[in-house]
Amino acid sequence: MFKKILIIGCGLIGSSILRAIKNKKLAKKIFVLEKSKKNIFKIKKINSGCIFIKNINNKINDFDLVIISTPMSQYKNIIPKLNKNLKTSCLITDVSSTKHNIIKLKKKFLSKKLTWISSHPIAGSEVSGPEHGNKNLFVNKWCVIIKEKKQNLKKINLLRKFWIKIGTKVVLMDSISHDKIFSITSHLPHLIAYNLIKTAQDSQKTQRKNLIQYSAGGLRDFSRIAASNEIMWRDIFFNNNNIIKAINLFTKNLNSFKKIIENKNDKKLLSRLSNSKKVRSQIIQLKQDVAKPDFGRE
Amino acid sequence: MFKKILIIGCGLIGSSILRAIKNKKLAKKIFVLEKSKKNIFKIKKINSGCIFIKNINNKINDFDLVIISTPMSQYKNIIPKLNKNLKTSCLITDVSSTKHNIIKLKKKFLSKKLTWISSHPIAGSEVSGPEHGNKNLFVNKWCVIIKEKKQNLKKINLLRKFWIKIGTKVVLMDSISHDKIFSITSHLPHLIAYNLIKTAQDSQKTQRKNLIQYSAGGLRDFSRIAASNEIMWRDIFFNNNNIIKAINLFTKNLNSFKKIIENKNDKKLLSRLSNSKKVRSQIIQLKQDVAKPDFGRE
Secondary structure, three states: OEEEEEEEOOOHHHHHHHHHHHHHOOEEEEEEEOOOHHHHHHHHOOOOOOEEEOOOOOOOOOOOEEEEOOOHHHHHHHHHHHHHHOOOOOEEEEOOOOOHHHHHHHHHHOOOOOEEOOEEEOOOOOOOOHHHOOOOOOOOOEEEEEOOOOOOHHHHHHHHHHHHHHOOEEEEEOHHHHHHHHHHHHHHHHHHHHHHHHHHHHHHHHHOOOOHHHHHHOHHHHHHHOOOOHHHHHHHHHHOOOHHHHHHHHHHHHHHHHHHHHOOOHHHHHHHHHHHHHHHHHHHHOOOOOOOHHHHOO | OEEEEEEEOOOHHHHHHHHHHHHHOOEEEEEEEOOOHHHHHHHHOOOOOOEEEOOOOOOOOOOOEEEEOOOHHHHHHHHHHHHHHOOOOOEEEEOOOOOHHHHHHHHHHOOOOOEEOOEEEOOOOOOOOHHHOOOOOOOOOEEEEEOOOOOOHHHHHHHHHHHHHHOOEEEEEOHHHHHHHHHHHHHHHHHHHHHHHHHHHHHHHHHOOOOHHHHHHOHHHHHHHOOOOHHHHHHHHHHOOOHHHHHHHHHHHHHHHHHHHHOOOHHHHHHHHHHHHHHHHHHHHOOOOOOOHHHHOO
16 A cells, blocks of 8 residues: 555554554555664564664655654654655655644644644553554544545545555544543543543542552542553643643532532432443443453453 | 341342352252342242241241342341341341441341441452352452441351351451441442443433444443442442542542643653552552453453
8 A cells, every 4th residue: 555654753653554554455664763772673573574663864765655653742843854755756654642733833834835634543542652552453443544634535535545454433523622632531631641640649648547458349440541641641731722721610610510519409419320331331322341241450 | 157148138149149159068958039020030040948937027037148139228127027036046147238327227227136246358350140149259259248346256156267268358447437337439430430331321412412322442441330229329429428538539649640631740640640550560460350461351
């Protein structure tokens, strides 16, 4: 499908893409630009046959597809190198979790001769690093492609086909809608999980009791999400402008929840709890989670 | 071990106890008092050989162990029947998730001739009903036994042995400590999960977008917990007096989290995220969750 693909940043997501490309034979040659020596060592074990490069500005610069899967905070340093070295027919994409700021960044700094269409495959894990990558990580997951005005339809189609071959379902949306939706379905849940674990840690200090050993009653589910990569999540919290609005809505609901409990309002509490209950079956129906109780834990 | 055990209320927890008793042969005869006809029909399919009774006040009243596993809000109606019908040597226990109010209720209404020692096996699921019960539900889980002053040590020991045979690890604590600990490790996480799902539902209405279909990025984990039984959780939220304090601490932390984001305080945010991250590995080390990434979901 592509002659030469370059993956910049090869952690969990980058290495999963690498494995999927190799598995589906989507490129004649795959190049990897990865700064961490530890990661390079781990990637070599995957036997993907990829070629490691140390910089973009070397002789090999005729990539057809460049996939940026570094933390977002590194994009600023990468763009000037893309401007300098890529051929104009090259398609650039990235896999970042927030989009509006990335599109703004691109518009400001990327050469007008180059084409960058932003992607967001909705997949991940609490573990990071290329050793945890998985060629099937994206199978049956959503991949959002950001649709902008005056975009090259042919290249959008090319990118869409790429993600479908990787295994995803593709949906097109604008960056504003994207950031609004994922502030609620992903960014707020992560922030809340981090905050809940912090609260448990604080209580443990005050109560002088080892609370954590009794986590099986609920806390453990949150600890998984709160174990996510801190660099990635710092970048997300700083880049999605909708997160503050999401926190405010959450707080408003929490205050009303508190009042319902304080007033022992039986009817309101029951209706609130049973309303929330409905969402789980929707999520399972939409194949957004496994149907087995307790996530199928043993 | 026991001649006659009576289980009052035979949903997920009651039927799991029933199955475990049968499996470990802990009683010569097991009696079940269950009001729901649907549930009785489902319990019959388990083939536990249990005997269904419609009331406690019938001829068979010489139970050695009575386990109450109805929602807490029903305890008030059950106690007078226990007073009337049980022999004084009978050991009564319950499996409720909050303890201080239950001990107060017991002290107020239970006949002084009877012995009730309260238990809390830390196990459950988002699904309810006897059909989801599992004889191994309690294996390697904690069971808290509430230690009060002037308690019959022989009977505490008997109860401890019972829970160990069921498969749990047993820990003794007072009702106040219990409620403090579980307000943080279980009750607050559930409340927060319910509140997050409510917030997603509200956003879905405002944004007029089907957010739920993009739940794989984090929300789906919370939806599991927010699918828990609403009667049980109403009772818990109304009965644990520590929940308001827990909400307040959570809100305080959330406000400071918000400020950190608004001020783009890089150092503070990174330290907060990486601190929370540590808890996951503790939880896995303490065998409070499976070690596999993503809960071992397929």
